Amino acid sequence: MSKSNILNNRTKENHCFSSLSKEFVANYHKIFNEVVDEALARIPYLHSIEIKNRIKKMAGYYALVEKPILAELFLIAYEMLEEPNNYNEVKKRQAYTLACVMEMCSCYFLIIDDMEDDSKIRRGKQCWHLLPDAGSSVCNDTCMLRSFIYELLLLNFPQTEGSKIIAYVNQIYFLSAVGQHLDMLTSEKQNYKNFTMDQFKKIAELKTSFPAIHSPIILALILANKDSKEAKQQVHDVCNDIGIFVQIKNDLMDLYSSNESDLKSSTDIQKGKCSWLAVKALEMCNIEQRRIFQDNYGNWDESCVRKIQELYDTLKLQEIYENEKQTQHENLIRKINELPPNAIPSADNYKKLISLMEKFQLA
Amino acid sequence: MSKSNILNNRTKENHCFSSLSKEFVANYHKIFNEVVDEALARIPYLHSIEIKNRIKKMAGYYALVEKPILAELFLIAYEMLEEPNNYNEVKKRQAYTLACVMEMCSCYFLIIDDMEDDSKIRRGKQCWHLLPDAGSSVCNDTCMLRSFIYELLLLNFPQTEGSKIIAYVNQIYFLSAVGQHLDMLTSEKQNYKNFTMDQFKKIAELKTSFPAIHSPIILALILANKDSKEAKQQVHDVCNDIGIFVQIKNDLMDLYSSNESDLKSSTDIQKGKCSWLAVKALEMCNIEQRRIFQDNYGNWDESCVRKIQELYDTLKLQEIYENEKQTQHENLIRKINELPPNAIPSADNYKKLISLMEKFQLA
Structure with a gap:
């Protein structure tokens, strides 16, 4: 990952604690993709490009079509709770990682619930289990997503x-x-x-x-x-x-x-x-x-x-x-x-x- | 759980290190059920009896119909590797817990694979996804089983x-x-x-x-x-x-x-x-x-x-x-x-x- 990306960007504005959630929302897709890409690149035992692409597609399937409400709620709560002295770039990266994880966990459950409820459309998109390459592999897909989320947390905390x-x-x-x-x-x-x-x-x-x-x-x-x-x-x-x-x-x-x-x-x-x-x-x-x-x-x-x-x-x-x-x-x-x-x-x-x-x- | 159960039984025989795997195999069902029951009772946020019964049924669905090969292999490898001085009742309980976890993880994947492959029979039993109360809830079931296995490990290590x-x-x-x-x-x-x-x-x-x-x-x-x-x-x-x-x-x-x-x-x-x-x-x-x-x-x-x-x-x-x-x-x-x-x-x-x-x- 480039040193100049948003997560690492040490500009004055990024040090402003209270802009944490605003910056996240304004750059949501970019941050989300960076968090996912970086983790996919760092998991030592994951090699297949096909698998990496599938996990990335799944992680953002419902997460990237709406405003990240859970993530924003979490970040605003964190802004309220953290002591300004303890806040630094590492904490910021962790906060953004957790914000993305919340959206991914939500995506994980939407996929499972839609399968169980046999729903057709979610957030304006065809439900995951109805995609031609999903079908009966939904359980296995969600197993991969959950395993990935775990590794993502392990890598960042x-x-x-x-x-x-x-x-x-x-x-x-x-x-x-x-x-x-x-x-x-x-x-x-x-x-x-x-x-x-x-x-x-x-x-x-x-x-x-x-x-x-x-x-x-x-x-x-x-x-x-x-x-x-x-x-x-x-x-x-x-x-x-x-x-x-x-x-x-x-x-x-x-x-x-x-x-x-x-x-x-x-x-x-x-x-x-x-x-x-x-x-x-x-x-x-x-x-x-x-x-x-x-x-x-x-x-x-x-x-x-x-x-x-x-x-x-x-x-x-x-x-x-x-x-x-x-x-x-x-x-x-x-x-x-x-x-x-x-x-x-x-x-x-x-x-x-x-x-x-x-x-x-x-x- | 009774203090006199197999896991806690401090008899001379149980202290014999090399009989670890033999004792496990001889008492497999009893040990497995004790490990599961004890964890189900100790997870502080799990209250529903229906859910506890379902998790128990699922954990043992394929695990209890055949010899626990993975578990035995693990226990024999552990017998070979552990220093006799380090071996004690806590280690024994942990070894048995891990042995059961291996069988449960295997069960988790058999359920998912059978669903994906649309298999009908496994180990002489109707596949889990074909049970009248399973069907499209397989993803959710396996999610519960995996969450349970995690708690089981957390409680025992x-x-x-x-x-x-x-x-x-x-x-x-x-x-x-x-x-x-x-x-x-x-x-x-x-x-x-x-x-x-x-x-x-x-x-x-x-x-x-x-x-x-x-x-x-x-x-x-x-x-x-x-x-x-x-x-x-x-x-x-x-x-x-x-x-x-x-x-x-x-x-x-x-x-x-x-x-x-x-x-x-x-x-x-x-x-x-x-x-x-x-x-x-x-x-x-x-x-x-x-x-x-x-x-x-x-x-x-x-x-x-x-x-x-x-x-x-x-x-x-x-x-x-x-x-x-x-x-x-x-x-x-x-x-x-x-x-x-x-x-x-x-x-x-x-x-x-x-x-x-x-x-x-x-x-």
């Missing part, structure tokens, strides 16, 4: 810090997969007694809260060497509800925005998913409406899907969502205001992170 | 040793997946110019030599703290040919023994695999025979498969294999006899390991 990060990244893989499995299990059984708000929250916590909301902040804490047990527990307490609410929003978006664009196809009703809409509908409906739900949910027939959509409309679920959103936001702000003055991240920083999530249309 | 083992296990995942991908790529393209002995050896090295022959010895070196760069290079030099020969034997077995039992279904010809038989046939055949090969290879039609089998018979490939086997064995023994007197493992130990592989019908 000293042992103690690296082990901590690798252990946390393994937890992300593990819990996300557990969430995906419980999600699949709950849908498949089509036993609507299991469609409870508790079950929905459990799945949302694993599939969304943990990988998308907790992890950018926890990884920033680790990189800033402020990952005490208390700090991590606090992130969990504050952020869990946000993640669940993000999942509720995702479920609404799946239905109400997917007709407008082909960025992601809507299939929650057809697949009988334990979505917030389904759970809320079951909580609210009368005997007749419950019969309609049971007769039509989890069915690919268009008239069945329409009947479920009509039921959701009758029950005014969108309106209920708007009200709950307001209450949830107020509860969250109250919780943050009650944090002790020495909280890490501080109450102010939590508020900034939340408004950032809102800006990203996450929360 | 101190940081420095653990990091080394985890890094090596990642290399096993990575290289095996690379081998599987190259195997698939070479078959799919059906470009017989790529069916060279070099390409066959490259795939065999990645898919077989490295995970099945090198890794038990390298992991034993790591556990015995004798994993110098020289020792690892020597294992590579001595063992690589063995692994390639194991793959040649596998390819022959695929064809010539699969009619006799239903332990594994034969599909190399149908799938157009770059097998030793195909490569050797292409090396030897005349223009007319090459035409027969090109017209019939990689086809599921029974008459095509029969024509390829007849071609192999005409070319006397089984006889050629027997001759090459003899030459290869002589070369190997010569190579071992030329090792320096301070080689680790020693020449004598290499010979013992090889006769063990022969006993296991590996080499």
Whole structure:
């Protein structure tokens, strides 16, 4: 890798700590490709050009078509948490590596989830498992990607810090997969007694809260060497509800925005998913409406899907969502205001992170 | 877990170092289940009983239906390498954990390979991806299994040793997946110019030599703290040919023994695999025979498969294999006899390991 590249460029501007995330976002593709290329070149036992090209293609397949929200969230949290005295070029490189890793891990799960859900389109692209050269090799592909991410971390972090990060990244893989499995299990059984708000929250916590909301902040804490047990527990307490609410929003978006664009196809009703809409509908409906739900949910027939959509409309679920959103936001702000003055991240920083999530249309 | 279990049992017999592998083999299922159960109970963030049951079922799905050859090979290598003074109950537990991990990693790849190859039967059992509750969730399942194996290692090894083992296990995942991908790529393209002995050896090295022959010895070196760069290079030099020969034997077995039992279904010809038989046939055949090969290879039609089998018979490939086997064995023994007197493992130990592989019908 050239010494003059962005990661190594020791210009005055690059030393400005608070521009870390801005610089990353402005140069995202370039940085991402450099991080990947450099690691691919440095893994001593990896020789095949075909394999290197495939890993690179896979790593960026979904990661490079949208704004790197997870990465930006992580970098802004890190900017808030790091002591200016500890910040240097090595830390910057590590922060950028971790930012890219977060996007790659997300890509890893999108590939697996799309395969499992038999999705067709994601972020405006044909899903990975539908590519002519993917198909049944998806498991093997994701195995390579995960192995590569591990090597990437190993190459960029000293042992103690690296082990901590690798252990946390393994937890992300593990819990996300557990969430995906419980999600699949709950849908498949089509036993609507299991469609409870508790079950929905459990799945949302694993599939969304943990990988998308907790992890950018926890990884920033680790990189800033402020990952005490208390700090991590606090992130969990504050952020869990946000993640669940993000999942509720995702479920609404799946239905109400997917007709407008082909960025992601809507299939929650057809697949009988334990979505917030389904759970809320079951909580609210009368005997007749419950019969309609049971007769039509989890069915690919268009008239069945329409009947479920009509039921959701009758029950005014969108309106209920708007009200709950307001209450949830107020509860969250109250919780943050009650944090002790020495909280890490501080109450102010939590508020900034939340408004950032809102800006990203996450929360 | 009960304090009186096998792993903790401090009887006189258990202190007898050389009985390590024998005791393991005699109590394999019990030890395996204890290792898995204990780790599942200790992972702090894993709560769901359904998930724990699924991981346990998957970990042992192929691992518990045959003799644990990889595990035994590793334990015998470790018995040879460890200094008796360093051996204690902690080391024993670690050795058993690693032995089980090797069988689980093997299981992980069998699940992925069978999915990719669309195999039906493995070790007399229906392949994992064909189970009613598996299907498209194979990627997610293997993600959970791999995450679990990582936690298992983390729980049983101190940081420095653990990091080394985890890094090596990642290399096993990575290289095996690379081998599987190259195997698939070479078959799919059906470009017989790529069916060279070099390409066959490259795939065999990645898919077989490295995970099945090198890794038990390298992991034993790591556990015995004798994993110098020289020792690892020597294992590579001595063992690589063995692994390639194991793959040649596998390819022959695929064809010539699969009619006799239903332990594994034969599909190399149908799938157009770059097998030793195909490569050797292409090396030897005349223009007319090459035409027969090109017209019939990689086809599921029974008459095509029969024509390829007849071609192999005409070319006397089984006889050629027997001759090459003899030459290869002589070369190997010569190579071992030329090792320096301070080689680790020693020449004598290499010979013992090889006769063990022969006993296991590996080499």
